[in-house]
Amino acid sequence: MLQEQIINEINHIPNDKLNELYDLIHYFRLGLLYEQQELNTKKAYPLRGVKIRYEEPFESVAVNDWEALK
Numbered sequence: 001m002l003q004e005q006i007i008n009e010i011n012h013i014p015n016d017k018l019n020e021l022y023d024l025i026h027y028f029r030l031g032l033l034y035e036q037q038e039l040n041t042k043k044a045y046p047l048r049g050v051k052i053r054y055e056e057p058f059e060s061v062a063v064n065d066w067e068a069l070k
Helices: 002-011 015-044
Strands: none
Touching: none
């Protein structure tokens, strides 16, 4: 129903303005695709962009687990 209304409105637009309308619709659709891809990327990598803080970044890790030090 809505698509029919949109097509009906397009049919009333002068031919010399159709190129501008096409550009508007086309780039709007591309924006939607880009937005969807961004959402998918955020879902796939939920920690991307999250700031982290190291309490003691140079402290040894699991020193007790090293056989050579025993």
